[in-house]
Amino acid sequence: xxxxxxxxxxxxxxxxxxxEKEVYLDFExxxxxxxxxxxxxxxxxxxxxxxxxTLTHKPGWEAYEAIWKSAEKVAGFIGAREPEEINFTPGxxxxxxxxxxxxxxxxxxxxxxxxxxxxxxxxxxHVCRMLESYGFVTVKVPVDEEGIIDLEELKRxxxxxxxxxxxxxxxxxxxxxEPIKEAVEIVKDRxxxxxxxxxxxxxxxxxxxxxxxxxxxxxxISSYKILGPRGVGALYVKSGVSLEKILEGQFGTQRLWPGxxxxxxxxxxxxxxxxxxxxxERNIAHMRHLRDKLIDGILNGIDETLLNGPKxxxxxxxxxxxxxxxxxxxxxxVELSLKGVYVSSGSACTRRILQPSHVLLAIGRKFEEAxxxxxxxxxxxxxxxxxxxVLQAICESVARLRTIYGSMGG
Amino acid sequence: xxRTPLPYSPKILELFRNPKNLGRMENAxxxxxxxxPACGDMITFYLKIGEGDVIEQASFESYGCAANIAxxxxxxxxxxxxxxxxxxxxxxxxxxxxxxxLPSVKFHCGVLAVGAMRRAIRDYYRRRGExxxxxxxxxxxxxxxxxxxxxxxxxxxxxIGGGT
Numbered sequence: 203x204x205x206x207x208x209x210x211x212x213x214x215x216x217x218x219x220x221x222e223k224e225v226y227l228d229f230e231x232x233x234x235x236x237x238x239x240x241x242x243x244x245x246x247x248x249x250x251x252x253x254x255x256t257l258t259h260k261p262g263w264e265a266y267e268a269i270w271k272s273a274e275k276v277a278g279f280i281g282a283r284e285p286e287e288i289n290f291t292p293g294x295x296x297x298x299x300x301x302x303x304x305x306x307x308x309x310x311x312x313x314x315x316x317x318x319x320x321x322x323x324x325x326x327x328h329v330c331r332m333l334e335s336y337g338f339v340t341v342k343v344p345v346d347e348e349g350i351i352d353l354e355e356l357k358r359x360x361x362x363x364x365x366x367x368x369x370x371x372x373x374x375x376x377x378x379x380e381p382i383k384e385a386v387e388i389v390k391d392r393x394x395x396x397x398x399x400x401x402x403x404x405x406x407x408x409x410x411x412x413x414x415x416x417x418x419x420x421x422x423i424s425s426y427k428i429l430g431p432r433g434v435g436a437l438y439v440k441s442g443v444s445l446e447k448i449l450e451g452q453f454g455t456q457r458l459w460p461g462x463x464x465x466x467x468x469x470x471x472x473x474x475x476x477x478x479x480x481x482x483e484r485n486i487a488h489m490r491h492l493r494d495k496l497i498d499g500i501l502n503g504i505d506e507t508l509l510n511g512p513k514x515x516x517x518x519x520x521x522x523x524x525x526x527x528x529x530x531x532x533x534x535x536v537e538l539s540l541k542g543v544y545v546s547s548g549s550a551c552t553r554r555i556l557q558p559s560h561v562l563l564a565i566g567r568k569f570e571e572a573x574x575x576x577x578x579x580x581x582x583x584x585x586x587x588x589x590x591x592v593l594q595a596i597c598e599s600v601a602r603l604r605t606i607y608g609s610m611g612g
Numbered sequence: 613x614x615r616t617p618l619p620y621s622p623k624i625l626e627l628f629r630n631p632k633n634l635g636r637m638e639n640a641x642x643x644x645x646x647x648x649p650a651c652g653d654m655i656t657f658y659l660k661i662g663e664g665d666v667i668e669q670a671s672f673e674s675y676g677c678a679a680n681i682a683x684x685x686x687x688x689x690x691x692x693x694x695x696x697x698x699x700x701x702x703x704x705x706x707x708x709x710x711x712x713x714l715p716s717v718k719f720h721c722g723v724l725a726v727g728a729m730r731r732a733i734r735d736y737y738r739r740r741g742e743x744x745x746x747x748x749x750x751x752x753x754x755x756x757x758x759x760x761x762x763x764x765x766x767x768x769x770x771x772i773g774g775g776t
Contacts, residue, residue: 210619214625605634608635
């Protein structure tokens, strides 16, 4: 029987033919690394610093120096006091796992209660579900229709039993900038010994923040989300805060993550950070302009569309998330791919089970609205022409898919 | 909610780009819907039935992923020229085979397409008041699955309160 397939997709790629133009907007899920960042990383694979940074020879010390300098840079960009507070991990998922499991295990003598929001990433939600099976209790704070966490509800549920709270700084799907400082004050006021973690992966490089002023104990940042290489991220751990390790093995420069450090990726991450913070105001203004051009172009140009998440300054400068009724998101991503426009969808059809994006459901979107959503992120490298091309591709694609929908539902 | 790779066959992509027999059929002798937009999957299947219960024409409308569109479209091709009894015998596995295989998470697309077709045939005979013996009283696997998917969407919508 040939009804099951799990094979190569060469034909699928070939079917795209010669594309007139390609615009990649799926920066939520991965990122091409700009040439200048690749250039900086290349020597670290085989020219310098290819040694193990814990060893007593020149290539080892070079690696140590490269990692130390990288940690210094990253620490500076988030307002950390010491480079030692930056713990490089293989990515956002690993940093979130380390933060939550490491904090919960360390704090379990003080209590079992963990507070998160309904719109956390899966590397927080699913870790909490796992922790629940070991006796921890998770309380989820709801969000309003723009995705802002309900601080009144947080005041109600935060008590001295809380050992850990984790709230995203900027929501990865709908771009909502959360009131983290206020949330920290509420939680610390009621449970001074508790730890506060924020996944700041979508805030880093988009809004200026200072971990000391925010008052957080732990913060996750990710490399590919600022156009750096995949496979590296970091967990900020405030001096004096102690976490249990979650992996065992040979520890080196990274006191919370074992294994040989990946120097080229760490260097790439630090350089990508530098680039993100160079001409920062100008780049952010450019991204806001492109973001709003894309949002307005869709909402004004296509009927039966909805913006997911807030508008203006309360939204991350790069995030565009819209829902199209009568047009399913997965088929829209395929149709757009054939036109050289690469986006992702909150539709259940791109996932293993029937349920679409939990973030869109949490802000009150109906199922059919969530199934018809697409997520795009603009960068400083995009141009007005790119957005014009994307808008035209989206208009054509939605129109064609709506002819397939036809007359259903009246 | 984790994602899964979707290595679509060239046939699925071809039918997605150029679906055959697309669109509402105004003079249909039978039609049925399976799924709903809340499931992220909905198909309407139309049949034009001629003498000897032979399917002269079939068409579809669809809301769903590329596999949903492709499986619906291929089924309209597969049933054309067949008697209703022959069409009834087509299973979701035949449909999956015909589109060059489906990724496992997309099996339900083929199931939903067959579910819609069988509902249309069942309804056709019900309206004529003469249910043939080869149509089982109990809904078949594909019809049951369509119903279950619709009910699951309703339950999830209630539980999660996905909007008003």
